[in-house]
Amino acid sequence: MATTTLEPETAAADMGISEDQIKDITVIGAGPAGLFTVFSAGIQEASCRIIDSMPQVGGQLTALYPEKNIFDVPGFPKVSAKGLVDRLEEQAMQFKPDVHLNETVVDVQRLKHRVLEVTTNKGNVFYSRAVVIAAGIGAFTPRLPDDDLFAPFGEAQGVYTCVTDKSRFAGRDVVILGGGDSAVDWVLGLADIAKSMTVVHRRNEFRAQGHSITKMRELAQEGKVKVITPYNFKAIHADASGHVTGVAAEDKNGQVLEIKCDRLLVLLGFKNDLGPIVEWDLRFEESAIKVDPDMQTNIPGVFAVGDIAAYPQKIKLILTGFADASIAVQNCIPYIRPGKKASHVFTSVRGLPAGGK
Ligand SMILES: Cc1cc2nc3c(=O)[nH]c(=O)nc-3n(C[C@H](O)[C@H](O)[C@H](O)COP(=O)(O)OP(=O)(O)OC[C@H]3O[C@@H](n4cnc5c(N)ncnc54)[C@H](O)[C@@H]3O)c2cc1C
Structure with a gap:
């Protein structure tokens, strides 16, 4: 030494x-x-x-x-x-x-x-x-649904694991994966500025503050938010440049739903x-x-x-x-x-x- x-x-x-x-x-x-x-x-x-x-x-x-x-x-x-x-x-x-x-x-x-x-x-x-x-x-x-599938995706490809700048979601088709506090908070935080907002969660119940869940359900009834439950993430799609274009989600009967997006926000915890x-x-x-x-x-x-x-x-x-x-x-x-x-x-x-x- x-x-x-x-x-x-x-x-x-x-x-x-x-x-x-x-x-x-x-x-x-x-x-x-x-x-x-x-x-x-x-x-x-x-x-x-x-x-x-x-x-x-x-x-x-x-x-x-x-x-x-x-x-x-x-x-x-x-x-x-x-x-x-x-x-x-x-x-x-x-x-x-x-x-x-x-x-x-x-x-x-x-x-x-x-x-x-x-x-x-x-x-x-x-x-x-x-x-x-x-x-x-x-x-x-950040916890991802599948580390290998998500390896090619980052913010440059439209896939986010946190929100540091809300403007990146403005006028975009946003899908949020998750059912906890941060997922519900960002459904509420981005619904106003997004072109469309969809939240996909594997359970019917969300684990978030009660008043936030109520507000999200109200927005869903007004047609401002789509709540897709109970659906598991199945696949992520991209265009030729590698940018995200959508996700596939699957219910327990194997029914697959394709959801278009150009911003995917994965909020599944850490x-x-x-x-x-x-x-x-x-x-x-x-x-x-x-x-x-x-x-x-x-x-x-x-x-x-x-x-x-x-x-x-x-x-x-x-x-x-x-x-x-x-x-x-x-x-x-x-x-x-x-x-x-x-x-x-x-x-x-x-x-x-x-x-x-
Ligand atoms: C549910 C829960 C409730 C709690 N409630 C209380 C409470 O009421 N009162 C209380 O006093 N304590 C509470 N605690 C405990 C408290 O949160 C911890 O004591 C405290 O967070 C420890 O702080 P820290 O800075 O040492 O570590 P952490 O908070 O764990 O932060 C460590 C940071 O280091 C980063 N890091 C680790 N390795 C690397 C690396 N190689 N390179 C770069 N970054 C790295 C991690 O990403 C993390 O951000 C609670 C804990 C939990 C889980």
């Missing part, structure tokens, strides 16, 4: 990269612990990037229970999971980190001059002085997988990474926080993830500024550094 004292620019040049390419901290995972790590990095004036396999930030709160209320986050007697994510995002993003969504970290390697190399499934290679793993219960990826992380030579305890009291793993400069961090008496809760994040960032400082010790910061006394509001 190199313990060089080269100046940062000299060290970077020695590695054939520019100093600008090296962030102080790279955060893997944008759940609550990852988002609070970004904020904690900001108050320590450390540059930061955050990477998540999901198309949206929020981790389990966004993927598994966005509409549920949480009652045990200090200072919030009651807050919806989505509401908490919005506040965490606002707090973290004021420091303008580099954000990479829809991207999974597949490898972390320690190079010379205390630089870490982070590689993603998109082939991007990022450099960092410290890495904080906030990967929770693993990388979330699957999670620790995947590549277990191959990074980290010490694991069951399915979590063992950390020391400073939140450092067995790899120098690599820290772990939140649900993925294991230590005695650990409780897997949002609030413990926040504390983990704060401790980890303080202990990243010697990696970011060699020779410097972590300094404790009271934001009420010092305010926020430039970059923060």
Whole structure:
């Protein structure tokens, strides 16, 4: 392990990269612990990037229970999971980190001059002085009806797994696959602007908020939405350029229904997988990474926080993830500024550094 004292620019040049390419901290995972790590990095004036396999930030709160209320986050007697994510995002993003969504970290390697190399499934290679793993219960990826059938399809082909820009659905024939909260919410959210709206679900019952289901049924009665149940997805069709043109759905008697569309929105939830992380030579305890009291793993400069961090008496809760994040960032400082010790910061006394509001 190199313990060089080269100046940062000299060290970077020695590695054939520019100093600008090296962030102080790279955060893997944008759940609550990852988002609070970004904020904690900001108050320590450390540059930061955050990477998540999901198309949206929020981790389990966004993927598994966005509409549920949480009652045990200090200072919030009651807050919806989505509401908490919005506040965490606002707090973290004021420091303008580099954000990479829809991207999974597949490898972390320690190079010379205390630089870490982070590689993603998109082939991007990022450099960092410290890495904080906030990967929770693993990388979330959208659940598809059939991974092989959907492999050639992405947003360029008209197939979406989330809505980040409603205008892409305006004036389009939209089919939504799914029967949970997000499927019903987007039926309601896009019905006004879509040319046509069809929702296909394998059960007659939808698992969503009652008032949203009622509203969707009303729109169906008004002829503004088609509700196709109980039908299973069977096939996806495309034109010669590979763009989606429709889907086939099948009922339990084998009756097949062809539905035309030029926008297919698949909202079947997410699957999670620790995947590549277990191959990074980290010490694991069951399915979590063992950390020391400073939140450092067995790899120098690599820290772990939140649900993925294991230590005695650990409780897997949002609030413990926040504390983990704060401790980890303080202990990243010697990696970011060699020779410097972590300094404790009271934001009420010092305010926020430039970059923060
Ligand atoms: C139904 C339910 C209800 C809950 N209710 C409460 C509650 O009321 N109160 C409470 O305190 N806690 C609650 N929890 C637990 C809480 O959600 C977790 O403790 C919290 O989400 C952990 O946050 P995290 O940031 O550590 O991980 P996560 O929220 O799991 O986020 C991890 C993120 O890392 C990403 N990721 C993982 N691996 C990679 C990779 N290789 N590359 C890129 N990205 C990656 C994932 O996509 C994910 O977005 C609940 C959990 C569930 C399932």
